[in-house]
Amino acid sequence: DAKTTQPTSMDCAEGRAANLPCNHSTISGNEYVYWYRQIHSQGPQYIIHGLKNNETNEMASLIITEDRKSSTLILPHATLRDTAVYYCIVRVGGGTSYGKLTFGQGTILTVHP
Amino acid sequence: NAGVMQNPRHLVRRRGQEARLRCSPMKGHSHVYWYRQLPEEGLKFMVYLQKENIIDESGMPKERFSAEFPKEGPSILRIQQVVRGDSAAYFCASSPELRSPLHFGNGTRLTVT
Numbered sequence: 001d002a003k004t005t006q007p008t009s010m011d012c013a014e015g016r017a018a019n020l021p022c023n024h025s026t027i028s029g030n031e032y033v034y035w036y037r038q039i040h041s042q043g044p045q046y047i048i049h050g051l052k053n054n055e056t057n058e059m060a061s062l063i064i065t066e067d068r069k070s071s072t073l074i075l076p077h078a079t080l081r082d083t084a085v086y087y088c089i090v091r092v093g094g095g096t097s098y099g100k101l102t103f104g105q106g107t108i109l110t111v112h113p
Numbered sequence: 114n115a116g117v118m119q120n121p122r123h124l125v126r127r128r129g130q131e132a133r134l135r136c137s138p139m140k141g142h143s144h145v146y147w148y149r150q151l152p153e154e155g156l157k158f159m160v161y162l163q164k165e166n167i168i169d170e171s172g173m174p175k176e177r178f179s180a181e182f183p184k185e186g187p188s189i190l191r192i193q194q195v196v197r198g199d200s201a202a203y204f205c206a207s208s209p210e211l212r213s214p215l216h217f218g219n220g221t222r223l224t225v226t
Binding site: 034038041042043044045046049097098099100101102103104105106 | 117144146148155156157158161168169171172204206208211212214215216217218219220
């Protein structure tokens with residue numbers, strides 16, 4: 001799996017947009033970008049994923065650059081409950097290794113009142 | 114629709130005992146994955162199973178650890194003769210298909226005394 005690089009920590013004011021960057025410069029053509037988050041003492045929670053187009057769901061938006069070497073997760077209106085560790089993961093497109101998500105250290109997002 | 118259910122949430126074992134961790138995947142999910150999170154470390158893939166078959170066990174320690182996902186019933190992660198270094202949070206995830214996002218349970222926290 002391609003290595004990802006994320007900032008160690010970020011702060012965001014409640015109600016503002018949180019923009020979490022991720023670099024994945026060695027991503028291959030068949031690899032997807034996935035985002036998960038882990039709130040303290042809970043299991044990782046799936047947020048969103050994409051291949052090359054921008055994606056949006058009820059939780060967040062994912063913006064992938066045209067060269068696919070980086071992406072940004074956007075939480076449009078952050079709340080205190082969004083405080084968590086956010087993981088950007090590159091996942092192979094198929095094969096038996098598809099279940100092997102490689103979690104890095106992630107970004108600790110702290111949302112302030 | 115219930116999420117991935119893991120039990121017990123907390124398990125205490127003395128060195129040398131056996132630990133059995135159970136995971137009931139989400140309804141309709143036939144793919145199960147086990148991950149381990151050691152204290153102050155990231156999540157690490159252990160094993161990927163699909164009903165009655167082990168697909169990828171490249172992350173499993175070579176000794177004392179085994180996993181199964183029988184035709185009926187939950188998936189079981191079994192650790193024989195536990196040692197202090199096995200103390201960790203063990204997370205199970207499931208997906209309906211190989212290319213679907215993984216959905217995680219809230220884990221079993223194993224403490225070896």
